[in-house]
Amino acid sequence: MQRKIRIKDIAEMAGVSPGTVDRILHNRGNVSEPARKAVEEVLKKVNYKPNIHISGMSLKRKYKVVITTPGVTEGEYWESIHFGIQHALEEYENIRIQCLVHTYNEFDVYSCREVYDQILQIDADGVIIGLTFKEETLRLTRKLEEKDIPYIFVDSTMENTSPLAFFSSDHYQCGYLMAKLITSIIPKDSDIGVSYAMRIGDEGANTSTLRQDGFNNYLIEKNKTNKIQSIPYSTMEPEKNDTWVRDLFHGNHNIGGVVFFNSRGGLLADCFARNGITNIPLIGVDLTVSNVKALKNGYIDFLIGQEPEHQGFLAMKTLIEYLVYRRPVKVQNYVQLDILTKEIIDYYNHFNYLT
Amino acid sequence: MQRKIRIKDIAEMAGVSPGTVDRILHNRGNVSEPARKAVEEVLKKVNYKPNIHISGMSLKRKYKVVITTPGVTEGEYWESIHFGIQHALEEYENIRIQCLVHTYNEFDVYSCREVYDQILQIDADGVIIGLTFKEETLRLTRKLEEKDIPYIFVDSTMENTSPLAFFSSDHYQCGYLMAKLITSIIPKDSDIGVSYAMRIGDEGANTSTLRQDGFNNYLIEKNKTNKIQSIPYSTMEPEKNDTWVRDLFHGNHNIGGVVFFNSRGGLLADCFARNGITNIPLIGVDLTVSNVKALKNGYIDFLIGQEPEHQGFLAMKTLIEYLVYRRPVKVQNYVQLDILTKEIIDYYNHFNYLT
DNA sequence: CTGTTAGCGCTTTCAT
DNA sequence: ATGAAAGCGCTAACAG
Numbered sequence: 016m017q018r019k020i021r022i023k024d025i026a027e028m029a030g031v032s033p034g035t036v037d038r039i040l041h042n043r044g045n046v047s048e049p050a051r052k053a054v055e056e057v058l059k060k061v062n063y064k065p066n067i068h069i070s071g072m073s074l075k076r077k078y079k080v081v082i083t084t085p086g087v088t089e090g091e092y093w094e095s096i097h098f099g100i101q102h103a104l105e106e107y108e109n110i111r112i113q114c115l116v117h118t119y120n121e122f123d124v125y126s127c128r129e130v131y132d133q134i135l136q137i138d139a140d141g142v143i144i145g146l147t148f149k150e151e152t153l154r155l156t157r158k159l160e161e162k163d164i165p166y167i168f169v170d171s172t173m174e175n176t177s178p179l180a181f182f183s184s185d186h187y188q189c190g191y192l193m194a195k196l197i198t199s200i201i202p203k204d205s206d207i208g209v210s211y212a213m214r215i216g217d218e219g220a221n222t223s224t225l226r227q228d229g230f231n232n233y234l235i236e237k238n239k240t241n242k243i244q245s246i247p248y249s250t251m252e253p254e255k256n257d258t259w260v261r262d263l264f265h266g267n268h269n270i271g272g273v274v275f276f277n278s279r280g281g282l283l284a285d286c287f288a289r290n291g292i293t294n295i296p297l298i299g300v301d302l303t304v305s306n307v308k309a310l311k312n313g314y315i316d317f318l319i320g321q322e323p324e325h326q327g328f329l330a331m332k333t334l335i336e337y338l339v340y341r342r343p344v345k346v347q348n349y350v351q352l353d354i355l356t357k358e359i360i361d362y363y364n365h366f367n368y369l370t
Numbered sequence: 371m372q373r374k375i376r377i378k379d380i381a382e383m384a385g386v387s388p389g390t391v392d393r394i395l396h397n398r399g400n401v402s403e404p405a406r407k408a409v410e411e412v413l414k415k416v417n418y419k420p421n422i423h424i425s426g427m428s429l430k431r432k433y434k435v436v437i438t439t440p441g442v443t444e445g446e447y448w449e450s451i452h453f454g455i456q457h458a459l460e461e462y463e464n465i466r467i468q469c470l471v472h473t474y475n476e477f478d479v480y481s482c483r484e485v486y487d488q489i490l491q492i493d494a495d496g497v498i499i500g501l502t503f504k505e506e507t508l509r510l511t512r513k514l515e516e517k518d519i520p521y522i523f524v525d526s527t528m529e530n531t532s533p534l535a536f537f538s539s540d541h542y543q544c545g546y547l548m549a550k551l552i553t554s555i556i557p558k559d560s561d562i563g564v565s566y567a568m569r570i571g572d573e574g575a576n577t578s579t580l581r582q583d584g585f586n587n588y589l590i591e592k593n594k595t596n597k598i599q600s601i602p603y604s605t606m607e608p609e610k611n612d613t614w615v616r617d618l619f620h621g622n623h624n625i626g627g628v629v630f631f632n633s634r635g636g637l638l639a640d641c642f643a644r645n646g647i648t649n650i651p652l653i654g655v656d657l658t659v660s661n662v663k664a665l666k667n668g669y670i671d672f673l674i675g676q677e678p679e680h681q682g683f684l685a686m687k688t689l690i691e692y693l694v695y696r697r698p699v700k701v702q703n704y705v706q707l708d709i710l711t712k713e714i715i716d717y718y719n720h721f722n723y724l725t
Numbered sequence: 726c727t728g729t730t731a732g733c734g735c736t737t738t739c740a741t
Numbered sequence: 742a743t744g745a746a747a748g749c750g751c752t753a754a755c756a757g
Contacts, residue, residue, distance in 0.1 A: 046742070349717050
């Protein structure tokens with residue numbers, strides 16, 4: 016284990032000064048072709064790994080980063096993503112990052128448009144995007160590309176865009192997994208209830224739809240013959256849900272278990288609780304506060320987690336390292352899918368972000 | 371968000387020099403009582419958080435850390451713990467850590483004694499211990515305490531010791547979880563096979579036993595009436611396993627599923643594979659290379675992971691931060707229990723240690 | 726016992 | 742275009 020190589024070492028090897036090496040490493044220009052050549056030769060030979068914390072100490076330049084996601088509600092999915100972003104900022108406290116958070120109403124495309132227009136006014140160094148509306152986001156990314164502003168997606172990605180990177184779980188696989196789980200715990204011949212969010216102006220290929228696809232394909236691939244029963248629910252008029260659920264479960268039915276593909280589907284668990292339905296296995300996604308509560312109380316049997324804090328953390332970390340060193344970045348990044356139960360939820364995420 | 375507070379700021383506020391503040395922060399002595407008082411007053415008011423990477427840069431002192439665990443075999447459990455330790459060393463590259471690895475033969479108490487004796491000769495600044503033999507480890511910890519050398523446990527902890535911290539999963543809960551999983555996927559009235567390692571000189575309360583306890587208690591608590599059938603297996607004479615397994619499964623039997631509590635129990639999966647036994651659900655612990663292979667091939671249905679890399683990482687990280695700043699440390703640290711299936715194994719651990 | 730100073734690796738400014 | 746030098750926050754050696 017030899018001594019770590021420093022800029023000074025590289026400078027000596029290439030016969031130039033440390034200042035020149037630094038200019039090359041950061042593409043700051045003002046370097047003659049022979050000098051650049053010499054240094055790049057050396058760089059090829061040695062494995063130079065700058066220490067970003069030390070860089071940060073002397074780095075005077077400030078970076079402006081824009082975060083745009085659906086509005087953040089306490090205890091819900093997007094809050095975790097923002098926590099992760101904050102954590103990265105703490106870890107990289109030496110780098111001067113000015114962080115501008117612009118959230119939009121995920122149920123209102125006009126709000127999204129408005130927010131995106133604001134963002135385009137900002138002379139940002141990078142943007143982190145949690146998307147909902149495809150058309151609007153496509154337009155945003157086009158404009159960012161024109162201005163050469165790098166952007167990173169969290170939660171999901173989108174075709175026909177060129178993000179610096181994306182951090183997402185594999186939503187299709189999530190649905191596929193949910194199908195496997197539900198079919199392995201319910202009677203072979205029973206029906207499966209699938210809970211649908213009644214949302215206004217829903218998009219075509221959002222995360223829930225991908226999960227739905229994975230779910231359906233599992234059933235087909237494995238020749239499962241369980242009948243699917245749709246269970247609607249409304250976020251807007253929760254009182255309706257009780258009626259629907261009561262009608263479904265208090266009559267004669269053959270439903271062995273229920274799944275939901277949207278983090279708010281956990282509402283169904285409350286519904287079950289209120290109506291004394293305790294023997295129907297329920298599987299869903301996302302560790303929102305209310306879903307976790309239902310998991311602990313036994314109304315949800317399995318929750319699938321998609322590491323939102325980790326996604327946010329990695330997005331910001333990646334952006335920072337790119338901004339400082341402009342090094343190439345891995346584009347496709349899938350995070351873990353975690354299976355949580357009542358028994359292990361208390362240990363989940365205790366340590367991921369120890370400080 | 372105000373500017374980060376520095377030693378220089380504290381010095382000015384307390385009317386002393388930065389040198390004095392540093393001496394106090396590191397308990398280096400040579401400080402008068404009034405000076406100490408003044409600085410501690412200021413420290414109480416402001417939230418000073420030194421940057422360990424910058425500290426490391428000027429820290430001339432070297433630390434000597436001893437790692438002792440069972441011998442490391444490629445692709446097995448302890449290798450992951452060592453990977454995690456290495457990762458921490460990379461992240462804290464600025465701190466000069468001399469790392470001495472002393473492994474013992476986990477099947478041979480004499481080897482353990484010998485290694486521990488060697489360790490006691492070293493004038494270490496800290497020790498990370500992965501324990502197998504209780505009596506020997508107790509003796510080791512006593513001596514370390516006499517010499518005021520802090521030690522940290524990974525994988526499991528032990529009563530009547532005073533570690534600086536431990537990083538472990540909750541093994542009891544792991545077994546409890548395994549009982550929940552197996553009983554929810556097998557027919558209600560079927561038997562459960564439990565695979566036992568035939569080890570020589572096994573200890574009383576090792577991790578497998580704790581898992582066994584959790585498993586049994588789940589069955590009792592939930593009034594499960596499944597009969598338990600012991601399935602012996604031998605690491606030493608693997609050819610015997612095939613005979614046992616054939617005898618058990620090719621006759622008439624009522625075994626609905628099998629569990630194993632020791633990371634090497636995955637041998638059973640190979641056994642199943644060789645003998646064409648594909649319809650018996652198998653649940654086990656630890657993501658060793660061979661267990662993961664069996665999971666991917668469908669011979670294991672669920673694997674429980676206990677984040678060994680994370681344990682190692684956190685142990686070393688905690689030790690480093692303690693050595694540098696001597697700040698109090700949280701003692702009890704349980705890591706996650708992860709439920710892995712064929713469907714999600716490919717996404718597991720991809721990102722935990724991104725560099 | 727305490728303040729001053731040099732230096733860690735890196736960036737930036739300023740002469741040249 | 743380039744090297745020399747100062748300075749980021751922190752620690753260590755030294756002079757008093």
